[in-house]
Amino acid sequence: MDSARYKFEQQCADCGSSDFVEDHANGDLVCTNCGLVAESHVIDERSEWRNFGDREKGDHADPSRVGGPTNHLLSDGGLGTEIGVATKGTGNMTMIRNLQRTAARASDPDHSLKRAYAHINKLCGALGLQKDASNRASEIFKKASEHPKGLKGKSTSAMCAAVVYVACRQAGYARTFKEIQAVVADAPQKDIAKCYKFLISNVKEKVEMVTPASLVRRFCAVLGLGLKEVKAAEEMARTAVPSEDSARPEDSRLRPWDGKSPASVAGAVIYAISCLPSASKHYSALEIAQAAAVAEGTVRSTYKDMHVYMTELVPQWFASEKDLQNLPSMG
Numbered sequence: 001m002d003s004a005r006y007k008f009e010q011q012c013a014d015c016g017s018s019d020f021v022e023d024h025a026n027g028d029l030v031c032t033n034c035g036l037v038a039e040s041h042v043i044d045e046r047s048e049w050r051n052f053g054d055r056e057k058g059d060h061a062d063p064s065r066v067g068g069p070t071n072h073l074l075s076d077g078g079l080g081t082e083i084g085v086a087t088k089g090t091g092n093m094t095m096i097r098n099l100q101r102t103a104a105r106a107s108d109p110d111h112s113l114k115r116a117y118a119h120i121n122k123l124c125g126a127l128g129l130q131k132d133a134s135n136r137a138s139e140i141f142k143k144a145s146e147h148p149k150g151l152k153g154k155s156t157s158a159m160c161a162a163v164v165y166v167a168c169r170q171a172g173y174a175r176t177f178k179e180i181q182a183v184v185a186d187a188p189q190k191d192i193a194k195c196y197k198f199l200i201s202n203v204k205e206k207v208e209m210v211t212p213a214s215l216v217r218r219f220c221a222v223l224g225l226g227l228k229e230v231k232a233a234e235e236m237a238r239t240a241v242p243s244e245d246s247a248r249p250e251d252s253r254l255r256p257w258d259g260k261s262p263a264s265v266a267g268a269v270i271y272a273i274s275c276l277p278s279a280s281k282h283y284s285a286l287e288i289a290q291a292a293a294v295a296e297g298t299v300r301s302t303y304k305d306m307h308v309y310m311t312e313l314v315p316q317w318f319a320s321e322k323d324l325q326n327l328p329s330m331g
Contacts, residue, residue, distance in 0.1 A: 012036055112156070116141055119160045126183040127164070129173055137167035144203050154195055158187040162195035169207035174214040176263045178293050212237040212266040215292070219266055222291040226280050229273055232318040237269045239313050240306065256305035260298075267292035268302035272310065275327055276319045304330050 011018050017033035029039035117138050124134040140163040145151055151159060161184040168175040181189050199205045216233040225233075240257065257265055267288050274283045285303070289296040306313060310324045 010038065012038060113142065113145065116145075116156055116160055119157065120164060123160060123164045123180075123183055127168075127173075127175055127179065129164075129168065129175075130171075133164070133167045133171045133173055136171055137163040140166055140199065140203070140205060143205075144199060147203055149198070149202060154198070155187055155191050157184055158191035159195045160184075161187055161192045162199055165192070165196060166199050166205050166207055169210065170205075172208070172214075174210060174218055176210070176215070176261075176293060178263070182293070209243070210262045211243055212241050212262045212269060213243070215262055215266040216269055219270055219288070219291045223270070223274075223283055223288065224281065225270070225274070228318070229279055229281075232278075232315050233266075233269050233273045235315045236273065236313050237266060240269060241265055255309065257302050260302055261294070263292045263294050264298045264302045267294055267299040268306055269313075271299055271303050272306065272314065272327065273318070276314070276323050278318050278323070300330065 010020075012020075012031040012034060014036050015031065015034040017031055019032045020029050020038060021032050022028070023030055027040060028037050030037055120137045120141065121134050124137065137160075141159065144159060144163065161180050165175065165177060165180045167173075168180075177189075177192075181187075181192055184192065200207070213234050216237050217230055220230045220233055240255075241262070257268070270292075271283070271285055271288050273279055274281065274288065285299045286296045289299045292299070307327065307329055310327055311321065314324060
């Protein structure tokens with residue numbers, strides 16, 4: 001009501017009052033003193049909001065803006081209109097649908113992009129990723145499609161997997177290359193790797209290094225280990241493979257597990273923590289290998305490489321020196 005008083009600087013023709021209220025439903029400007037309709041067919045200049053919740057009435061209705069939001073990843077902003085064709089009779093419906101589908105593709109320049117975005121969302125859902133990762137992956141795919149070399153000669157499915165992997169690295173979601181490849185049944189690993197190299201070298205996408213410390217928390221969650229074990233495993237993983245910011249001096253000696261995959265090192269770290277008496281649960285190398293999506297032999301060999309360094313790697317607060325000496329020498 002206050003907006004009506006400030007907006008309309010006029011007086012009622014009957015009573016002289018300047019206190020008006022807008023009846024938005026009927027488009028009238030009404031005097032609150034005597035009820036005279038001073039103006040009719042007033043344009044409602046408020047934002048066009050509607051309620052699309054189950055309850056159209058009440059204070060808890062969920063207002064949603066009319067129309068979809070603008071999508072900067074599509075050429076028309078995602079605001080294009082598709083017109084359907086109504087058919088009558090009992091003609092060949094399969095042929096009609098095929099013709100309609102072909103016409104829609106011809107009139108929609110973003111048809112391929114929309115299919116790719118849908119595939120990216122499907123991959124992110126299978127990997128348990130949040131919306132920010134799928135949005136970032138879609139942005140990377142858009143950049144790749146606009147590159148001079150474009151997507152020519154590259155599988156769309158493989159490129160979708162590659163952009164999801166890059167988006168995971170950029171958004172801080174620790175997912176291994178094997179995990180990405182496992183949910184893409186129709187793209188060979190070499191094709192995904194080829195697309196990944198294209199994104200790094202040509203599209204100039206920067207990625208953070210995947211470290212064992214970024215993987216152990218998720219692997220521990222799969223196994224059901226407690227917070228104490230997770231903390232010890234993360235500390236041990238950071239000691240075993242320091243991040244780039246805290247890398248060891250160049251003159252430091254190489255250790256047997258240097259260069260092995262982060263998932264293998266993470267599995268060996270969790271196996272070592274699980275074997276100690278302080279751990280609330282104990283798991284076999286096979287169970288840990290399944291959680292880390294690596295071979296059991298890989299976990300065993302990496303653990304064997306680490307065994308003589310356990311006093312340096314395992315946090316002192318988690319295990320005594322006697323406990324470390326009693327660790328099995330082989331996984």
